[in-house]
Amino acid sequence: GQNIDQPTEMTATEGAIVQINCTYQTSGFNGLFWYQQHAGEAPTFLSYNVLDGLEEKGRFSSFLSRSKGYSYLLLKELQMKDSASYLCAPRGVTGGGNKLTFGTGTQLKVEL
Amino acid sequence: EAQVTQNPRYLITVTGKKLTVTCSQNMNHEYMSWYRQDPGLGLRQIYYSMNVEVTDKGDVPEGYKVSRKEKRNFPLILESPSPNQTSLYFCASSWGIQETQYFGPGTRLLVL
Numbered sequence: 001g002q003n004i005d006q007p008t009e010m011t012a013t014e015g016a017i018v019q020i021n022c023t024y025q026t027s028g029f030n031g032l033f034w035y036q037q038h039a040g041e042a043p044t045f046l047s048y049n050v051l052d053g054l055e056e057k058g059r060f061s062s063f064l065s066r067s068k069g070y071s072y073l074l075l076k077e078l079q080m081k082d083s084a085s086y087l088c089a090p091r092g093v094t095g096g097g098n099k100l101t102f103g104t105g106t107q108l109k110v111e112l
Numbered sequence: 113e114a115q116v117t118q119n120p121r122y123l124i125t126v127t128g129k130k131l132t133v134t135c136s137q138n139m140n141h142e143y144m145s146w147y148r149q150d151p152g153l154g155l156r157q158i159y160y161s162m163n164v165e166v167t168d169k170g171d172v173p174e175g176y177k178v179s180r181k182e183k184r185n186f187p188l189i190l191e192s193p194s195p196n197q198t199s200l201y202f203c204a205s206s207w208g209i210q211e212t213q214y215f216g217p218g219t220r221l222l223v224l
Contacts, residue, residue, distance in 0.1 A: 033212070042202060042215035043155070087155070091210070100213070102147075104154035 004103035006088050011109045012078055020073045020086050020106045028093025034062050034073045035087040037105065043087055046073070075108075083110045114139045116216035118203050124222045125193055133188045133219050135203030143206045144186040145170070145213065146178065148199040155202065161186055162209065193223045 003025040012018040024032070031050040035043035049055055049064035049071060061074040073086055085105040092099055116137045125131055137144065145160040147170075157170030161180040175197055177189040186205075190197060200220050204213040 030210070040200075040218070042217050044215070045212045048212060100157075100209075102155040104152060 004088055004090065004101060006086075006103045006106045008104070009107045009109070011111060014078055014080060014110055014112055016078050017074065017076050018078060018108065020075075020088075020108065022071045022073075022088030022090075022103060024069050024071070024088070024090040024103075026069075026090045026092035026101070029066060029069075030091045030093060032062075032064055032071050032091065033089040033100065034071075035089060035102075037085045037087060039084075046086075078110050080110050080112075083108060114214075116203055116205055116214055118201075118216040118219050120219060121217060122220050124224065126224050127194055128192050131190050131193060131221075133190075133201060133203075133221070135186045135188065135216055136184050137186075137203075137205040137214070138184065139205065139207075139214070140183065141205035141207055141214075142183070143209050143211070143213075144180065145204045146176070146186070146188045147202045147204065148172065148197075149202060149218075150199050158188070158201075160209075193221075195223050197221065198223045 006022040033048050034046040036046050037043040047062035049062050054063045059076045064071045085107050087105045088103040089100050119134045142163045146158040147155045149155050156172050158176050159178040161167045167178050200218050202218050203216040206213045
């Protein structure tokens with residue numbers, strides 16, 4: 001099975017930097033996704049890590065440590081529109097093949 | 113425009129009345145999947161399909177059926193809906209099981 005742990009809520013100030021952590025336990029780890037989801041809307045892809053290290057994409061970066069079962073999403077120069085839920089989704093291997101499991105998400109609130 | 117569409121977007125029904133939620137994608141994706149999202153439980157996979165005529169159960173398949181007769185369509189069928197199937201449903205597609213999933217806009221279902 002897969003266990004995913006990420007904080008339920010976080011609050012940050014516009015213009016600041018915030019780091020959202022995710023720890024996971026999964027069989028046959030095969031990559032980790034981060035998705036952003038605004039309230040009532042569909043999740044949208046943010047980043048994908050399969051090797052250790054930092055992947056940077058504009059204001060968003062994602063880090064992975066496979067040996068520690070740990071990832072984080074770093075958001076810089078926060079904007080009000082970044083208020084959303086951020087979903088950590090590691091992919092593992094089960095009897096049926098590759099499987100993507102979503103965490104319950106971290107609700108980020110950006111304040112003035 | 114590349115997209116995943118779902119219909120209906122909102123549905124109120126009564127216990128036991130069969131319903132179908134349609135999902136269609138125009139990206140020629142092979143992999144399609146259905147999720148339900150409930151507060152505190154995150155996104156949970158109901159069924160997925162690796163290709164035409166190939167479907168398999170996800171984590172919470174009870175009470176649901178699917179079919180994949182064409183590559184672009186992946187309808188979700190509730191033969192006898194019950195109140196515990198009240199949820200927000202998302203369809204998703206990708207090139208393959210290892211690739212980034214693109215989500216439809218969601219269908220909010222209320223079963224009375």
